Amino acid sequence: MERVYKTMRNAGALNIVVGIIVTAVGLAAGIISIINGAILLKRKSEITF
Incomplete structure (x- = not known):
């Protein structure tokens, strides 16, 4: 029984x-996503399609 408890x-x-x-x-992935989104919003005027 002791073996079962250890397992x-x-x-x-x-x-x-x-x-x-x-x-x-x-948490790290969420923070990185928020930072990347903020950078994209900041440079929105520079993006052309």
Whole structure:
């Protein structure tokens, strides 16, 4: 039974680590998107099609 508990503990710890990584990557992607959008809006007059 102790082996099962250790496996469950490791799986839980791994899930927490993966959750933190996914949150950090999502936050970084959101910030980069906002910055790029602001740059595009700032240079809107320079864009010609």
